[in-house]
Amino acid sequence: MKQDEFIKRHQPEWHSLAAWLDARGRPKARERRLDAAGVPSDLEFPPLYRRVCQHLALAERRGYSNLLVEMLQDLVHRGHLVLYRPPPPRWLTIVKFFSVDFPRLVRSQRRAMTVSALLFFVPLLLMIGLLQWRPELAHALFDVADLSKFESMYDPANSEMRLGRESGSDLQMFGYYILNNVSIGFRTFASGLLFCVGSIIVLVSNGVIIGGVAGHLTAIGYGEPFWRFVVGHSAPELLAIVIAGGAGLQIGFALIAPGRRTRGRALVESGIIGARLILGVFAMLVFAAFVEAFWSSIGWMPNPVKYTVGGALWLLIPAWLWRGGRGQPDAA
């Protein structure tokens, strides 16, 4: 068949596909216009699209001109973008993600999570212990200005004011915690791509610094206001950093030892796992920032209440990660 006859025979279909894509192809329902005259219905779109795909295949096979092939390529690409777009997210998916999928995902990366927890908590506890025994080592870690800042923040003498900060309102500190802590979480994850090295550095250095501050303040007798302040938000915040580290480490593992996959494939798969983990980390860190800004800073709250709430979070969050989604039917 000569090209002109081919065009004459099939052009009406191409026009109607183009008309449908113009009028109804928008991803959002409210951007789609109502059915107009000459526009095929939505149900006609898939068969119409597949017929045009066949026309493209024929046109290429028969060596029709570039003009025609490019026009059909264009049409097919536009149709492809509409037919294979991802489904919109649903509220139920979000609920199910946090109740079932996220804890399961954390457990499925048990190895990376364990390594990450060790890399973080071992230096942390070590520093706390070390500074009780040799308090002067704090000066090796922090310079004098930093130390005096920490000390003024948790000075028992002025515990009448807000805990754990020099100044600033709750909302201001909430914004600060969001920007600072969530960014640290994201970076902990992303830097795992550097063969795990980035995540390891972030985890260990954060463990040392947090342990150093805690150990120093405890050693000089400022422990009471400090622990009062951190007990509430420590569980979500520290566990989120550990999970972010684990998410980064598993990307590094996929790069170092991809197993029976190509490195590219292994990276993409671990990237999907990592992004889902980081969604959970994001939620945990926002929760932690909320607790830190609006709950931990309340100075007059009696100690038993503070420690009960903090302890409850330390029980509930691991329990959620450990038991969440067990016994539920699989997603598919």
Next chain:
Amino acid sequence: MLDTLTEVETPEGIALRLRSAGVLPRAAAWAVDFAVRLAVVWVLSILFAVLGEAGLGLYLISLFAVFWLYPVLFEVLRDGQTIGKKAMGLRVVNGNGTPVTWIASIVRNLMRTVDMMPMLYGFGFVAGLIDPRGRRLGDMVAGTLVIHVEKSQRHTSAPEVPVVHPPVLLDPDERAAIVAYAERAQQLTPERQQELAGILHRLTGSQCAAAVQRLFGMASALLGRR
């Protein structure tokens, strides 16, 4: 392949051609985005300054949103285009040519952290130069691709001239070359048209403008015009 074309096979058995974008247009798109974000942050800082300390908190949250959420939201909700990518005619798609998904967009944008190292997108720049499809590290992990949206130089339709039947039987390749010549002719100067037509003087049996017209006529015949 020297070209930046990536062919992706769709479930319909069609090879989609994606034109992946190189480092320079992407850097330009990033610069436009950066300017937009800077402007937004500047305006917000003025607005929130009125609210005092609470405003500072909101300002920090908006800083977070502009830095981390802006690219993800735009890419997923605006057809794979941030403002800068739209200005440069770029689009983010999944590796198989489908619209970018939430997870993929989150991965590629979080991985900017690594691409930015050691400074000024150093790793991303080197990766983009090495990778045949111009992907930075974040794109490799997310399995995404940044492609050109706008068309390459468009072909125009072959001129309408009286049909001339070729004197000999032509191969499919030769037929395609003659049709392609007629469709591209309007992008060439008359001198270049004649120079190219001159190569086929044994087919056309004529020279200069007449040869060009005869080739156009043959193209018309090959296209099936009457």
